[in-house]
Every structure is written in structure tokens, then in C-alpha cells.
Amino acid sequence: MNFSTPAGHANPDLYIGLMSGTSVDGVDGVLASLTDGQAPQVLASASLPMPENLRRELLALNEAGGDELARAALAANALARLYAQATAALLQDAGIAASAVTAIGAHGQTVRHRPDSGYTVQLNAPALLAELTGIDVVADFRSRDVAAGGQGAPLVPPFHAAVFGAQHGRAVLNLGGIANVTLLAPGQAIRGFDTGPANVFLDGWCQRHLGLPYDADGRWAATGQVLAPLLEQWIASEPWFGLPPPKSTGRDLFNMQWLDSRLAAFDGPKPLPQDVQATLQRLTARTVANAIDGAAANTREVFVCGGGAHNAGLMRELAYCLQRPVRPTDDLGVPAQQVEALAFAWLAQAFVQRRQAGLPAVTGARGARILGALYPA
The missing domain is CATH 3.30.420.40 (ATPase, nucleotide binding domain)
Structure with a gap:
């Protein structure tokens, strides 16, 4: 060097x-x-x-x-x-x-x-x-x-506010292993918190079953179907999702043992691996949407950064669950990565x-x- x-x-x-x-x-x-x-x-x-x-x-x-x-x-x-x-x-x-x-x-x-x-x-x-x-x-x-x-x-909300501030309600969503969101609105204090798992499960499940580092563009998830009873069990069984901000999390909580224990406790038919992947993708999008709707219902648009911004399948899931425009921060002049x-x-x-x-x-x-x-x- x-x-x-x-x-x-x-x-x-x-x-x-x-x-x-x-x-x-x-x-x-x-x-x-x-x-x-x-x-x-x-x-x-x-x-x-x-x-x-x-x-x-x-x-x-x-x-x-x-x-x-x-x-x-x-x-x-x-x-x-x-x-x-x-x-x-x-x-x-x-x-x-x-x-x-x-x-x-x-x-x-x-x-x-x-x-x-x-x-x-x-x-x-x-x-x-x-x-x-x-x-x-x-x-x-x-x-x-x-x-x-x-x-x-999370550490990034003041930076998000300095660079991505808007004249209306805007959320900046970072999708790394864990998802965190910054909520920006004129005349209001900057808010931000973790929303739950993002790539930590999507990558881990893909690595276990396909031997690939990640599910490129959500293509594997697209071959499966979202299992609503499994999704609801995951959300209902984890008290952290219901905690009010401020809150943060990491692999201490959301790790493969968390997922394995809930799959073992599921009382429905054993799900196919691709259906689990599809449901994990929906879990990320749904918990993000729940967090934004609960804390800042006036949010008009969501800009996404981090590795998850490059997952076309996850971005579609976010748009579906959020019912708002979802775009990468590239559109604001800063590449998501x-x-x-x-x-x-x-x-x-x-x-x-x-x-x-x-x-x-x-x-x-x-x-x-x-x-x-x-x-x-």
C-alpha cells in the first residue's frame, strides 16, 4: 500500500x-x-x-x-x-x-x-x-x-436530514442487514429508528438453500408465494415489532436462530424454501410499512438506500405495502450504495x-x- x-x-x-x-x-x-x-x-x-x-x-x-x-x-x-x-x-x-x-x-x-x-x-x-x-x-x-x-x-438521520430534507413528508429508508428509517417533515423534529430485518434473513436463507450470497433482484422469492399465516405468526410472535421508538436492533435478535425457531413453531404445512423466501421479503416490506404508517402517516414518498435498493423484487414489495412512491436515493443525487x-x-x-x-x-x-x-x- x-x-x-x-x-x-x-x-x-x-x-x-x-x-x-x-x-x-x-x-x-x-x-x-x-x-x-x-x-x-x-x-x-x-x-x-x-x-x-x-x-x-x-x-x-x-x-x-x-x-x-x-x-x-x-x-x-x-x-x-x-x-x-x-x-x-x-x-x-x-x-x-x-x-x-x-x-x-x-x-x-x-x-x-x-x-x-x-x-x-x-x-x-x-x-x-x-x-x-x-x-x-x-x-x-x-x-x-x-x-x-x-x-x-440509527446514526444516519441527521445526515439524511441535511442532504435529503424536503418541503413535505419524506422517509429515507436504509436497507442493509437491518432496516432503519428516517422521517423528515417541515417544522418537525428529525425522527428515525430501526424497523426490523432487511437483508439479514433474505441473504441468510438464500445462502442456506441456494449457496448464493443473496437473492439477486428477488428472483428466487418470485418463484414462491407469500404465506399469510406464516407472516402473521412471525409478526405476532416478536414483541420488538410493537415497541415504540426510539428503538434499534441487530443480529443479537434477528438471526437465523430466530427464523428457525419460528419455522419449527409454525402449525401449518411445512413451507417450501421459496415460499419462505417470498414471505421473508414481505416481512421486510410489511414491517417497514407498519413503522412508517404508525409514526408518520403523512409521508408522501420513500427513498431507499443500502444494498436492498438494488433488489427489484423487494422494491416492488415495498411499493405494494407502502402504497406510496418508492425510489432509490439515486433520484435525489446520491447513489444508494x-x-x-x-x-x-x-x-x-x-x-x-x-x-x-x-x-x-x-x-x-x-x-x-x-x-x-x-x-x-
Whole structure:
């Protein structure tokens, strides 16, 4: 890895954002110019696949296991090296030296999220990332909000408001492993919360039965049929769906054991795998629609980002359940796959400028907080 660092000072507007989400399928990164009062300008973007051995280890670390501390530290180092590769690709693509970048915002990989017990764990090695890149790193965005009694998630609503605000009711829906929504309306406080599973089940079930990483465009789901009794059992059997915001979740709750236990308890005929996939797709769309209808019935349109925005079948299901226009954030000028990485560049800038990006109306914290911790180069 070659990071060019000629003499000079960082451009106060240049930030890198790096994101590896609950789907654990890869790392997305952006190099962006963030000038106050102007729309973000993405100068370069990169997406690196998650190496299969690292992916398996990160997924395994979501559950208790032997020698967890050493395994987690080694996985964090491997992830930081992947982040550094993404950073190198961004700098090379943009023709920009590392010394010109003010900071990297790197969220890390969430392996535990238990704000109800006062903690959240994101595997990351930001000191190593700073060492490898020669760029200041801002990381650990959730823990300050959790310390203030908040959920520590979702983190992106203030960024969504800054970039996607509208003169009418609008929702911005992120479909990663878990779905979260930001509700925007003129004259109202920014609101946002997790709605439940998105790709975590769709990918996991597809991997189990087809050996494929995901159900491209929902084509496998399209061969099955939605089983209404199974869908209703899933929703009725999970108290989390009925909790009011603020709320957040992750693989601690929505994992394949959750799905297996409910399939075992289903009192109807054993469903075909493709019917389960179709019903899982409807589960994501239905729980999103329930959440938006319950919290912001005046929402006129929904813009989708994250990997799920590329699933044509899921997008059709969302339009059916929401009965509103559903479009990717590309239509607002930010490609769906870049939104979360861009959000962490924005959050890094908020930390550097000491702006409070933790919103009590979103997370339930006792007050707005500055989010993140600095690891100097």
C-alpha cells in the first residue's frame, strides 16, 4: 500500500467515509468534499468484497464462542487492513494525497448491540487504520450516545436530514442487514429508528438453500408465494415489532436462530424454501410499512438506500405495502450504495467541528452529544 504524503496541510473539506454493514458482504467507501452550506460532492467511491474467511469470522463473532477476545482483535485488525485498501483505492482514483484528507470516519463492524444493557460493540482497529493510512481516524460513533442513555442507533438521520430534507413528508429508508428509517417533515423534529430485518434473513436463507450470497433482484422469492399465516405468526410472535421508538436492533435478535425457531413453531404445512423466501421479503416490506404508517402517516414518498435498493423484487414489495412512491436515493443525487459511507464522512466532519450529531429525538439519549473518538495519524 502506497500512501503519498507530500508536504502540505489537510483540506478542511475533504473526508473519507468507510462502512461495513450488518450484511457483512463488503466495505463501501467514499472520498467526499463536504463544504458547509453546499451539497456533498463525492470525488471517488470504492466497494471491496469482504474476504470469505473474514466474513465467516465476523458472523461467528456475533455469537458467544471460544477465545473471543483474541479472535475479535485479529478480525478487527484484518478489517482495518481492508479499510486501508479501500482508502488507498479512493485516493488513487481521485488523485489526492493522504495529507489532503482531514479525517476518515470508520464505523467498524457491529457484533453486539445491547443498549438495553448499556453497551454496543463495533469491531475496529482505528489506531492501526491511522497508522496504515497516515490520516486521522474518527471511530466509535455509538458509545457516547449509549453512555447518555440512548440507543446509539440509527446514526444516519441527521445526515439524511441535511442532504435529503424536503418541503413535505419524506422517509429515507436504509436497507442493509437491518432496516432503519428516517422521517423528515417541515417544522418537525428529525425522527428515525430501526424497523426490523432487511437483508439479514433474505441473504441468510438464500445462502442456506441456494449457496448464493443473496437473492439477486428477488428472483428466487418470485418463484414462491407469500404465506399469510406464516407472516402473521412471525409478526405476532416478536414483541420488538410493537415497541415504540426510539428503538434499534441487530443480529443479537434477528438471526437465523430466530427464523428457525419460528419455522419449527409454525402449525401449518411445512413451507417450501421459496415460499419462505417470498414471505421473508414481505416481512421486510410489511414491517417497514407498519413503522412508517404508525409514526408518520403523512409521508408522501420513500427513498431507499443500502444494498436492498438494488433488489427489484423487494422494491416492488415495498411499493405494494407502502402504497406510496418508492425510489432509490439515486433520484435525489446520491447513489444508494454510497449513502452510508457518505454519512460516516459527514459524521467524522461533525466530530472534527465538534457538532452534536447524536439526536435525543432519534436515540432517546438524555441530550445531544458529540459522537466519535479521534485516533490521530
